[in-house]
Amino acid sequence: MGAYLVRRSFLMVLTLFGMSVLIFVMLRLVPGNITDIIFDSAGFVNEKQKKKIEQQLGLDKPIVTQYANWIAGLAKGDLGYAYVSEKPAIDEILPRIPVTAKLAVLALVFSVLFGVPLGVISAVRQNTALDYCLRVVSLSGLSLPSFWLGLLILMAFVQWFGWIPIYQSDPGSLWKEIALLSIPAAAVGFRSSALLMRLTRSSMLEVLRQDYIRTARAKGASDQVVNYDHGLRNAMLPVVTIIGVEAAFLIGGLIVTETVFNIPGVARFLVEAIRWRDYPIVQNLVMFIAIVVVVVNFLVDMTYAMLDPRIRYES
Amino acid sequence: MAALDHAAELEKAGANVSSRFGAMLFLARSYPLGAIGAVIMVGFLATALFAGAIASFDPFTINARDSLAPPGGAHMLGADFMGRDVFARIVYGARISLAVALGATLLGSLFGVSVGLMSGFIGGWFDLLVQRLIDIMQSLPLLVMALVMAASLGPSLTNTIIAIAIPLVPSVARVIRSNTLSLREMPYVEAARAVGMSELRIAVSHVLPNTLAPLIVLATAQLGSAILVESALSFLGLGVPEPHPSWGRMLSESAAEYVRTAPWLVIFPGIAISAVVFGTNLLGDAIRDMLDPRQRC
Numbered sequence: 001m002g003a004y005l006v007r008r009s010f011l012m013v014l015t016l017f018g019m020s021v022l023i024f025v026m027l028r029l030v031p032g033n034i035t036d037i038i039f040d041s042a043g044f045v046n047e048k049q050k051k052k053i054e055q056q057l058g059l060d061k062p063i064v065t066q067y068a069n070w071i072a073g074l075a076k077g078d079l080g081y082a083y084v085s086e087k088p089a090i091d092e093i094l095p096r097i098p099v100t101a102k103l104a105v106l107a108l109v110f111s112v113l114f115g116v117p118l119g120v121i122s123a124v125r126q127n128t129a130l131d132y133c134l135r136v137v138s139l140s141g142l143s144l145p146s147f148w149l150g151l152l153i154l155m156a157f158v159q160w161f162g163w164i165p166i167y168q169s170d171p172g173s174l175w176k177e178i179a180l181l182s183i184p185a186a187a188v189g190f191r192s193s194a195l196l197m198r199l200t201r202s203s204m205l206e207v208l209r210q211d212y213i214r215t216a217r218a219k220g221a222s223d224q225v226v227n228y229d230h231g232l233r234n235a236m237l238p239v240v241t242i243i244g245v246e247a248a249f250l251i252g253g254l255i256v257t258e259t260v261f262n263i264p265g266v267a268r269f270l271v272e273a274i275r276w277r278d279y280p281i282v283q284n285l286v287m288f289i290a291i292v293v294v295v296v297n298f299l300v301d302m303t304y305a306m307l308d309p310r311i312r313y314e315s
Numbered sequence: 316m317a318a319l320d321h322a323a324e325l326e327k328a329g330a331n332v333s334s335r336f337g338a339m340l341f342l343a344r345s346y347p348l349g350a351i352g353a354v355i356m357v358g359f360l361a362t363a364l365f366a367g368a369i370a371s372f373d374p375f376t377i378n379a380r381d382s383l384a385p386p387g388g389a390h391m392l393g394a395d396f397m398g399r400d401v402f403a404r405i406v407y408g409a410r411i412s413l414a415v416a417l418g419a420t421l422l423g424s425l426f427g428v429s430v431g432l433m434s435g436f437i438g439g440w441f442d443l444l445v446q447r448l449i450d451i452m453q454s455l456p457l458l459v460m461a462l463v464m465a466a467s468l469g470p471s472l473t474n475t476i477i478a479i480a481i482p483l484v485p486s487v488a489r490v491i492r493s494n495t496l497s498l499r500e501m502p503y504v505e506a507a508r509a510v511g512m513s514e515l516r517i518a519v520s521h522v523l524p525n526t527l528a529p530l531i532v533l534a535t536a537q538l539g540s541a542i543l544v545e546s547a548l549s550f551l552g553l554g555v556p557e558p559h560p561s562w563g564r565m566l567s568e569s570a571a572e573y574v575r576t577a578p579w580l581v582i583f584p585g586i587a588i589s590a591v592v593f594g595t596n597l598l599g600d601a602i603r604d605m606l607d608p609r610q611r612c
Binding site: 011014015016018019022023026027029135136139140142143144145147148151152154155158164248249251252253255256259270271274275277282286289290293294 | 348543552563585
């Protein structure tokens with residue numbers, strides 16, 4: 001196990017290093033940088049001033065030096081300065097993380113709360129009308145673009161209540177904030193809940209086919225005991241994995257949902273920074289997302305080993 | 316794999332396979348949801364191919380007088396801010412969605428298959444390198460990866476296709492690689508090697524065809540996500556640029572403020588996206604059940 005942890009940690013660092021190179025190079029493949037955008041909107045190009053700004057931002061240095069500066073800064077916790085706001089990037093990013101994190105947690109809670117029980121019901125009642133309905137619902141959950149679902153929810157609010165649940169930066173109390181965030185969270189979580197539902201269903205069906213389930217039935221255990229004590233507990237393993245993976249991948253849905261609901265989170269900020277070619281923000285945010293994904297994957301694997309004693313990681 | 320030879324199995328199950336139509340009818344009856352998906356996909360294809368005959372308006376014509384005209388009247392589904400016919404734009408938008416979905420999936424599969432096959436066959440340092448690269452690419456969610464790609468390539472239809480195709484490569488490569496590794500140990504591969512067949516020929520004519528079933532399953536699933544990612548990219552303004560009538564783009568133009576004033580601009584393009592993705596999902600499920608009976612449920 002110890003050797004595995006060392007190897008795994010090494011691979012994680014390697015992956016993140018690769019990601020940092022990839023993102024750094026990709027961002028600089030684009031012809032033109034922020035100075036072009038600035039002068040584009042100004043409508044004229046002042047070569048001398050452009051050079052000066054490039055010098056200030058360090059854009060005139062060779063790309064390898066720029067990369068080295070970035071990584072050296074990262075190691076010291078210095079993320080550089082945002083081009084647009086000219087504030088330290090870390091001061092732009094950190095305050096935006098809590099909102100997104102709350103939204104992600106709420107969305108995850110929503111998806112587990114709906115996805116897992118409905119998946120179990122669907123499996124236990126396999127091939128009944130209820131099962132068919134739930135399957136169609138879950139499939140449609142995977143088909144609706146989450147930003148459209150968000151827009152539909154907004155529309156329903158306008159239609160029925162005459163107001164739109166706009167996020168306020170200071171909602172007053174935590175409960176009020178949760179109430180406000182739960183609507184966009186549902187829009188994001190619908191997709192994950194559909195995914196969880198499908199996975200729970202197929203995992204449950206797989207388990208219910210096993211010999212030990214037949215044995216349990218043969219010894220006269222009630223449906224309740226067979227389905228929940230024997231079935232569900234064993235079926236939860238792959239579900240736990242997907243919950244973990246989804247937690248990290250929710251960010252995709254958050255990007256569009258934060259845009260629709262106008263929530264000042266870190267996901268929407270990424271899109272804004274990409275539009276403005278605000279390299280320091282984009283590259284640090286992408287690294288942040290990659291770190292979250294890699295660490296969550298690692299934790300999921302560890303949980304897996306803890307939950308299932310048959311799994312032992314060897315290097 | 317064996318499922319690819321369907322005729323015999325169909326006959327056993329009592330289907331009339333003398334005609335192609337009979338076989339199709341039998342398939343439709345055994346996979347009703349898949350049949351619905353197939354119908355949706357055929358409709359989508361037909362819409363994209365015959366867009367000119369279906370739409371009575373030109374999707375690009377700007378007409379200030381019809382700005383934000385509600386549905387009914389001359390414009391069946393209303394008109395957008397520039398007075399362009401929403402129905403025509405949705406119909407022509409099918410072409411964009413089709414181009415992106417097919418283009419990105421094919422491109423992604425092509426790269427994924429070559430990389431996965433080579434990785435499984437060559438092994439050694441090459442395999443190690445490819446695996447690490449896959450790790451790196453999979454450390455970002457699909458949409459984030461596509462966003463960064465799209466931003467660095469610049470906005471155009473081709474670039475959007477590439478930006479979506481590249482993030483699709485790792486999962487294909489992974490599946491093909493693991494399949495290749497197990498297929499390489501098959502007795503028939505050993506036999507081919509024993510009679511002196513070259514590694515390249517073994518890879519292409521013995522291993523590749525046998526990875527087709529999982530590839531088709533994966534590719535149909537990716538069709539749907541390609542359409543969803545394209546719509547999200549275009550919605551965020553980083554996908555297919557104007558004046559192309561992309562469904563996601565139509566939503567971004569109409570977004571938040573039109574929720575109040577012109578709901579038809581929000582409802583119809585979303586229905587188009589959802590219906591097509593729903594179709595690919597239904598079809599994909601049926602194909603998976605057909606080709607991979609182990610996962611049937």
